Amino acid sequence: MIEIKPEVDRNQLEAELQKLEQQLLELSTKHNIPISELDKRLQELRRRVEQLQEQIKSQVTPMDRVRNARHPDRPYTLDYIKLLCEDFQELAGDRRYGNDPAIVCGMAKFRKRPVIIVGHQKANLNSRKTEDRKMRNFGMPKPEGYRKALRVMKLAEKFNRAIITFIDTPGAYPGIDAEERGQAEAIARNLIEMARISVPIVVIVTGEGGSGGALAIGVGDVIYILENAIYSVISPEGCAAILWKDAAKAELAAQSMKLTASELKELGIVDDIIPEPKGGAHLDHKQTAETVAEYIDKALKFLDSLSVQERLLRRYEKFRKIGSFELL
Amino acid sequence: MAWFKRNKEKSIAPEQNEEKVVKTEGVFTKCLQCSQMLFKRQLEENLQVCPKCNYHFKLDARSRLKLLFDNSEYEEIDQNIVSTDPLGFVDSKPYPERLKKAREATGENEAVISARGSLGGHKVIICSMVYDFIGGSMGSVVGEKIARAIEAAINERRALIIVSASGGARMMEGALSLMQMAKISAALARLDEVRLPYISILTDPTTGGVTASYAMLGDINIAEPGALIGFAGPRVIEQTIRQKLPQGFQRSEFLLEHGMLDAVVERKQLRNYCIKALDFMMS
Numbered sequence: 059m060i061e062i063k064p065e066v067d068r069n070q071l072e073a074e075l076q077k078l079e080q081q082l083l084e085l086s087t088k089h090n091i092p093i094s095e096l097d098k099r100l101q102e103l104r105r106r107v108e109q110l111q112e113q114i115k116s117q118v119t120p121m122d123r124v125r126n127a128r129h130p131d132r133p134y135t136l137d138y139i140k141l142l143c144e145d146f147q148e149l150a151g152d153r154r155y156g157n158d159p160a161i162v163c164g165m166a167k168f169r170k171r172p173v174i175i176v177g178h179q180k181a182n183l184n185s186r187k188t189e190d191r192k193m194r195n196f197g198m199p200k201p202e203g204y205r206k207a208l209r210v211m212k213l214a215e216k217f218n219r220a221i222i223t224f225i226d227t228p229g230a231y232p233g234i235d236a237e238e239r240g241q242a243e244a245i246a247r248n249l250i251e252m253a254r255i256s257v258p259i260v261v262i263v264t265g266e267g268g269s270g271g272a273l274a275i276g277v278g279d280v281i282y283i284l285e286n287a288i289y290s291v292i293s294p295e296g297c298a299a300i301l302w303k304d305a306a307k308a309e310l311a312a313q314s315m316k317l318t319a320s321e322l323k324e325l326g327i328v329d330d331i332i333p334e335p336k337g338g339a340h341l342d343h344k345q346t347a348e349t350v351a352e353y354i355d356k357a358l359k360f361l362d363s364l365s366v367q368e369r370l371l372r373r374y375e376k377f378r379k380i381g382s383f384e385l386l
Numbered sequence: 387m388a389w390f391k392r393n394k395e396k397s398i399a400p401e402q403n404e405e406k407v408v409k410t411e412g413v414f415t416k417c418l419q420c421s422q423m424l425f426k427r428q429l430e431e432n433l434q435v436c437p438k439c440n441y442h443f444k445l446d447a448r449s450r451l452k453l454l455f456d457n458s459e460y461e462e463i464d465q466n467i468v469s470t471d472p473l474g475f476v477d478s479k480p481y482p483e484r485l486k487k488a489r490e491a492t493g494e495n496e497a498v499i500s501a502r503g504s505l506g507g508h509k510v511i512i513c514s515m516v517y518d519f520i521g522g523s524m525g526s527v528v529g530e531k532i533a534r535a536i537e538a539a540i541n542e543r544r545a546l547i548i549v550s551a552s553g554g555a556r557m558m559e560g561a562l563s564l565m566q567m568a569k570i571s572a573a574l575a576r577l578d579e580v581r582l583p584y585i586s587i588l589t590d591p592t593t594g595g596v597t598a599s600y601a602m603l604g605d606i607n608i609a610e611p612g613a614l615i616g617f618a619g620p621r622v623i624e625q626t627i628r629q630k631l632p633q634g635f636q637r638s639e640f641l642l643e644h645g646m647l648d649a650v651v652e653r654k655q656l657r658n659y660c661i662k663a664l665d666f667m668m669s
Binding site: 230236237238249250269276289300314374386 | 594603
C-alpha cells in the first residue's frame with residue numbers, strides 16, 4: 059500500500075482513492091480467495107478509503123478551490139443552458155462594434171418560463187480544444203461583450219423577462235483594443251444599469267469570479283455561488299505579484315483574500331452556496347445543473363412575490379450595505 | 387625643487403561663512419517631463435503645473451478642494467469613517483499597520499475626502515481622492531464615503547463632483563472592495579434618476595475598479611492633461627500581449643481621441659469649466 063506523506067497534493071490523493079476503490083471492487087467480485095481473508099482485506103481497504111476521504115476533505119485549501127473553479131472540464135454557460143433550458147436562441151452582437159464570443163446571451167425557456175440568459179463562455183459546447191478556448195478568448199470579454207450583455211438585458215426589461223447570469227471569467231481582457239474601445243466604461247455602464255433594470259436578476263458564480271470582468275454581469279437580486287467557485291478582486295497570482303512581488307506566493311494570496319464560497323457568504327457578498335457533486339462540478343455536469351435549477355427556481359419564485367419597487371429597493375440595499383468600517 | 391610653491395596662507399577653499407552658503411535643497415525641483423529646474427514656490431503658485439512645458443504634477447486632495455470651491459472654503463463631511471481589517475490581511479506587513487502608516491504619512495483618515503460647499507454659487511459636494519493613501523485604493527471606507535456623499539447630494543439637492551486618483555480596488559479588503567464598485571454605481575443611478583449633475587474629474591493616475599465604475603459614469607467626464615487613465619494597468623497589458631505599448635497610450639489625450647472623455651482640461655481652467663457645466667445643468 060502507498061504511504062501518504064502528511065502533505066501531498068489533492069490530485070494524488072484523489073488518484074489513490076480511485077485506485078483503492080477499484081481494488082475493492084475487484085476483491086469483492088473475486089471468489090478464489092478464502093472468505094475470511096477477503097473479509098479482512100476488504101475491511102482494511104474500506105478503512106483506508108474512509109481515511110483518505112477524510113484527508114481530502116480536510117486538505118481542501120483555498121488554492122484547491124481556485125484550481126477546481128478553473129478545472130478545464132467544469133460546466134460552462136452553454137452547458138448549463140443545454141441542461142437547464144429549452145428553446146435556446148442565441149442573440150449576438152452589441153450593435154456598436156462586434157460580437158464578443160467570450161459572453162453568450164440569448165432567449166430561452168426555463169421550466170416553461172421565458173428568460174434571458176447571459177454568461178461568460180470559455181470554450182465551445184462540445185469541444186474544449188485550445189483553439190475553442192482561443193476563439194472564446196478564454197472567457198475574457200472585451201467591451202463589446204459587456205455592451206452586448208447590456209443590450210440583451212435591456213431587451214429582457216422591455217419584454218418583462220427575468221435575467222439569469224452565469225459568471226465564469228479570469229477577468230475582463232487586458233489588451234490594447236479593449237482599452238481603446240473603453241473597457242472601463244463598458245463595465246461601469248453595466249454596473250449602473252443593472253442596478254436599475256426592473257426585471258428579476260439571478261446571478262450564479264459558476265467558476266472564476268474574476269474581478270470587474272465578473273461583476274459587470276453580476277449585479278442582481280439574488281447571488282449564488284457554486285461550492286468550488288471563487289469570487290475575488292484580483293487573481294491570487296496577480297495579488298501575489300503585486301503585494302508579495304512573487305507570483306509563486308499565489309497560495310498565500312488565495313488564503314488571505316477570502317475568495318471561497320463559504321468565506322464570501324460570511325462577508326455577505328453571496329446569498330447562498332450551491333452544493334456540487336462529490337469531487338466537483340466537472341465530474342457530473344448533469345447533477346450540477348439539476349441542483350442549480352432548483353436554486354434558480356427558488357430565487358425566481360421569491361422574486362416574483364415582490365413588486366418592482368420592492369425588488370429594486372432590495373437590490374440597492376443589498377449592495378449598499380456591503381463593506382466593513384467603523385466610526386471614530 | 388618644485389616649480390610652484392603652495393601658499394598655505396592664501397587658500398582658495400570656499401569661505402565657511404554661514405550666510406554665504408547657498409541652500410538649494412528643498413527650493414528647487416526638477417520637472418518630470420522637461421527636466422527644467424523649477425522653484426518650488428513658483429510651482430506651487432502655478433498649481434503644481436510646470437510653467438515651461440505645462441506638465442501637471444500630482445496635486446494633493448486638499449489643495450484640489452481649495453482650487454475648486456468658492457473662496458477655497460468647504461466643510462468636510464464623514465471624516466470619522468475609518469477602515470477595519472475585515473479579512474485579517476497580512477502581506478509584507480499587517481493591513482492595520484499599513485493603514486496606520488498611511489494615516490501618518492498623509493494626515494488623512496482614508497483615501498478620499500468628502501466636502502460640502504459651493505462652486506460658482508452652485509451647491510455641490512466634492513469627493514477628492516488621496517493618491518498617497520495606499521495608492522488611492524478603494525476599499526469599504528472609500529465606497530461608504532462616496533455612497534454617503536451621493537445620498538447627501540440627493541437629499542440636499544447638490545451637484546456631485548468626484549476627483550479620482552486611484553490605482554483601483556484595495557486588495558487588502560478582497561471582494562468587499564470589488565463590491566464597492568457596484569455599491570457606488572447603484573447610488574449614482576439614484577442621483578441620475580433625480581436629475582442632479584455629476585462631473586467626474588480624472589487625474590493622474592486613475593485605473594482599475596475606480597475607472598471601471600464611478601470615474602467613467604459622469605454626466606461629464608473630464609481629465610487633466612497627460613493623466614494615465616485605463617482599466618488594466620500598462621504593465622499588466624504589456625505582460626499579457628508581450629509587446630511594448632505605444633507612446634501616449636492610456637493618456638488623457640488618447641482617451642479623448644477614443645471618445646471616452648468630454649474634454650481634457652488644464653488645471654487652471656478646471657474650476658471655470660465646472661462652473662460653466664453647472665450653470666448649464668443647474669440654473
